[in-house]
Amino acid sequence: MDKKLKLKLNIVLVIIGILFLSLSESIFGSYQVRILNLCAIYIVLAVSLNLINGYIGMLSLGSAGFMALGAYASALLTMSAQVKEMNFFLTPIVPILANVELPFIVALLIGGILSAFVAFLIGFPVLKLTDDYLAIATLGFGEIIRVVFTNLQSITNGPLGLKGLPDYTNIYWSWGWAVFTVIVIGFLIKGSYGKSFKAIRENEIAAKAVGINVMKYKLMAFVISAFFTGIGGGLLAHLIGTIDPLMFRFILTFNIVLIIVLGGLGSVSGSIIGSIIFVIALEGLRFLDAPMNFGLFTIPGVPGTRMVVFSAILLFIILFYRKGIMGRQELSWEKVCSVKSRFKRSK
Amino acid sequence: MSSILSCRDLTIKFGGLTAVDTYNMEIEQGEIVGLIGPNGAGKTTIFNMITGVYLPTNGEVYLNGEKIDGLKIEEIVKKGVVRTFQNIRLFDDMSVLENVFIAQQMNISSNIFASILRTKGYRAEESKMFENAMLLLKEVGLEQFAEYKASSLPYGKQRRLEIARALATKPKVLLLDEPAAGMNPQESVELMEFIHQIRDKFGVTIFLIEHHMQVVMGVCDRVYVIDYGETIAKGVPSEIQKNPKVIEAYLGVD
Numbered sequence: 001m002d003k004k005l006k007l008k009l010n011i012v013l014v015i016i017g018i019l020f021l022s023l024s025e026s027i028f029g030s031y032q033v034r035i036l037n038l039c040a041i042y043i044v045l046a047v048s049l050n051l052i053n054g055y056i057g058m059l060s061l062g063s064a065g066f067m068a069l070g071a072y073a074s075a076l077l078t079m080s081a082q083v084k085e086m087n088f089f090l091t092p093i094v095p096i097l098a099n100v101e102l103p104f105i106v107a108l109l110i111g112g113i114l115s116a117f118v119a120f121l122i123g124f125p126v127l128k129l130t131d132d133y134l135a136i137a138t139l140g141f142g143e144i145i146r147v148v149f150t151n152l153q154s155i156t157n158g159p160l161g162l163k164g165l166p167d168y169t170n171i172y173w174s175w176g177w178a179v180f181t182v183i184v185i186g187f188l189i190k191g192s193y194g195k196s197f198k199a200i201r202e203n204e205i206a207a208k209a210v211g212i213n214v215m216k217y218k219l220m221a222f223v224i225s226a227f228f229t230g231i232g233g234g235l236l237a238h239l240i241g242t243i244d245p246l247m248f249r250f251i252l253t254f255n256i257v258l259i260i261v262l263g264g265l266g267s268v269s270g271s272i273i274g275s276i277i278f279v280i281a282l283e284g285l286r287f288l289d290a291p292m293n294f295g296l297f298t299i300p301g302v303p304g305t306r307m308v309v310f311s312a313i314l315l316f317i318i319l320f321y322r323k324g325i326m327g328r329q330e331l332s333w334e335k336v337c338s339v340k341s342r343f344k345r346s347k
Numbered sequence: 348m349s350s351i352l353s354c355r356d357l358t359i360k361f362g363g364l365t366a367v368d369t370y371n372m373e374i375e376q377g378e379i380v381g382l383i384g385p386n387g388a389g390k391t392t393i394f395n396m397i398t399g400v401y402l403p404t405n406g407e408v409y410l411n412g413e414k415i416d417g418l419k420i421e422e423i424v425k426k427g428v429v430r431t432f433q434n435i436r437l438f439d440d441m442s443v444l445e446n447v448f449i450a451q452q453m454n455i456s457s458n459i460f461a462s463i464l465r466t467k468g469y470r471a472e473e474s475k476m477f478e479n480a481m482l483l484l485k486e487v488g489l490e491q492f493a494e495y496k497a498s499s500l501p502y503g504k505q506r507r508l509e510i511a512r513a514l515a516t517k518p519k520v521l522l523l524d525e526p527a528a529g530m531n532p533q534e535s536v537e538l539m540e541f542i543h544q545i546r547d548k549f550g551v552t553i554f555l556i557e558h559h560m561q562v563v564m565g566v567c568d569r570v571y572v573i574d575y576g577e578t579i580a581k582g583v584p585s586e587i588q589k590n591p592k593v594i595e596a597y598l599g600v601d
Contacts, residue, residue, distance in 0.1 A: 208421055210512060
């Protein structure tokens with residue numbers, strides 16, 4: 001396919017995307033808009049975790065911890081003084097934070113940077129580990145963050161959580177960050193640094209033997225991933241409007257791992273597709289929890305049915321697509337066309 | 348003339364076991380030197396000490412008179428000592444071209460942000476790296492496979508690629524760990540020619556471990572023989588072949 005046609009198709013796609021998103025708030029109800037926002041946030045989280053798990057080949061399970069850092073940092077920096085006073089009725093907030101109120105973008109960035117900084121600190125000892133051991137260490141990190149936040153009453157309000165966050169996250173913020181994350185990580189992967197990440201995944205010993213400073217590269221990827229995960233946490237906090245330590249349990253990380261495995265480890269477009277399928281399927285299957293009338297018999301609503309069905313669907317997808325939907329490949333116009341022509345032929 | 352790579356009293360102990368005992372070696376610029384010995388004699392251990400995988404218990408390694416033992420693996424590569432592996436280690440899921448491309452990454456001057464922003468400087472550097480990689484593939488006769496997946500190459504070509512990748516780091520000394528392992532006679536002959544070729548074209552000094560006596564005798568200027576971690580003989584191949592100690596180590600004695 002020639003370049004001009006591809007460029008045209010890309011431009012058309014971008015315009016459709018922008019139109020769709022900018023009109024979505026007026027066409028759809030707030031529920032649908034919320035789902036769109038969640039899609040975007042999960043894209044940020046999944047693409048950044050995929051950088052670690054898919055491209056550099058380390059099994060990191062610390063997403064929830066980094067999200068908590070980003071979420072709390074940005075929440076504390078955007079809440080007004082009165083709201084903070086209302087929240088911290090048991091233990092007063094530390095005076096430095098009591099009166100800070102920053103614009104959303106600054107607060108988000110600070111959240112991301114804090115998360116990246118913590119990743120940098122724990123990266124030195126933790127990234128010496130490999131495989132399962134790294135998974136356990138990062139999992140432990142996530143839990144430590146949660147427990148610390150539960151007990152840091154004067155900063156995080158402990159188990160009570162923070163309520164009444166300004167609802168800054170809208171379609172533009174969430175999709176803006178999603179696009180930005182995809183572009184940054186996409187270009188990173190395309191360049192020589194990204195190729196070196198893949199080389200480490202393919203054979204760490206050989207990567208060292210050609211002079212790649214494996215530890216430094218792992219740390220770079222870990223920090224970049226943590227930055228975007230922190231941003232994702234901040235976006236999520238300002239979408240939901242209330243956060244507490246229990247929100248950042250392991251299950252949150254598990255969801256993101258699930259998305260990247262579903263989409264394909266080592267594929268950015270796979271992570272995007274995975275995020276959208278995950279969020280929409282999880283919401284779309286909600287009817288299963290309600291009582292259902294089949295005429296002859298009625299199934300009483302069992303809460304959790306949708307999770308069972310959802311898991312079954314995932315099982316089937318993984319059975320038929322061992323390497324996830326995209327494997328390690330990226331979506332391209334050629335591929336879309338080849339799928340289309342295959343359908344035509346089968347007719 | 349001072350030697351390019353030398354080991355002085357190189358010793359390593361794993362617990363009570365002395366794997367390599369006071370190994371001494373001098374290699375001159377442009378030589379092809381072999382290291383032979385029965386299985387478990389400590390050959391690969393010597394390689395691992397030279398390349399920084401193991402820290403020697405005792406003794407030193409010098410490159411052009413500069414002490415390199417104790418440095419990290421990647422620092423030693425930067426100094427100009429690079430190796431291949433007994434069991435080929437390629438970046439399997441990447442293309443042949445990318446395999447060689449990556450080997451130049453350590454010398455890149457653009458930082459990670461320049462690579463994300465694809466600045467002019469970075470793009471120039473990247474295309475230079477691709478050009479060099481392609482040139483190198485041409486030199487070793489793999490240019491028609493540039494876009495192939497590394498793992499899809501036949502065995503002999505994978506060896507060649509591994510050596511090409513090592514050459515991409517612009518080494519002074521190239522260490523080859525059993526380059527002819529698992530090769531058929533035809534491939535072994537090609538390999539011998541190839542080793543001579545790269546020595547002449549790239550001006551590298553080569554130090555190799557080998558079991559195929561035919562290959563050792565065919566390419567090496569000098570040979571060191573070790574057994575149970577100790578040097579039992581050294582000299583030109585024709586002498587080594589007749590050395591009773593070597594025959595004893597290899598064939599046993601009544």
